[in-house]
Amino acid sequence: MIKIEAIVRPERVNLVIDALVDVGCTGYHLFNIHGAGQQGGVEVFTGRGAGTATRSALPKTLLTVVVSEANKEGVIQAIIGSARSGEEGAIGDGKIFITEISDAIRVRTGERGDDAI
Numbered sequence: 069m070i071k072i073e074a075i076v077r078p079e080r081v082n083l084v085i086d087a088l089v090d091v092g093c094t095g096y097h098l099f100n101i102h103g104a105g106q107q108g109g110v111e112v113f114t115g116r117g118a119g120t121a122t123r124s125a126l127p128k129t130l131l132t133v134v135v136s137e138a139n140k141e142g143v144i145q146a147i148i149g150s151a152r153s154g155e156e157g158a159i160g161d162g163k164i165f166i167t168e169i170s171d172a173i174r175v176r177t178g179e180r181g182d183d184a185i
Contacts, residue, residue, distance in 0.1 A: 069169040069185060070140045074131045075101070076151040076162040081129045087150035088133065091142040095185065099130040106159050128162065134169055136182045 076084055081098065088096060102125040135143050144164060151162050174184040 069134055069172060069182060070137055071132065071134045071167045071169050072140070072143055072147070073165045073167070074147045074151065074162060075103070075128050075164075076131060076147070077153075077160065078127055078129045080151050080153075080161075081131070083150040084131060084147055087146035088143065091139070091146045093133055093135055093139065093143050093146070095133065097132045099132070101128050101130050102126065103128055105163070126160070134172060134185050136185070140166070 074084070078100070085096065088094070104124050104126065131147075133143060144166075147164060153161050171180060172184040173180050
């Protein structure tokens, strides 16, 4: 089993979820996060007479899925294809992290491994 964590732009989340469903991945968790990476910060208008300020931590969404090894590449390609801005992509489109999972247990039934996901 593989855990895939993808940090994506919040405005692309629905596209990513649709792409995951299309490849058969229907279980996921979403977290609203803030962070900074290569994109750095952005300047934001602060209001009347205050001008602008630099905001270094940007809003992102962290999407987490656990899939079988057989579904790994399909899920990764679905995320890349739906999270990327345009054909070439842009700084700030996100990152994907992949971790091996030794076991999973469904609390309700006690099923383990791939049966639990």
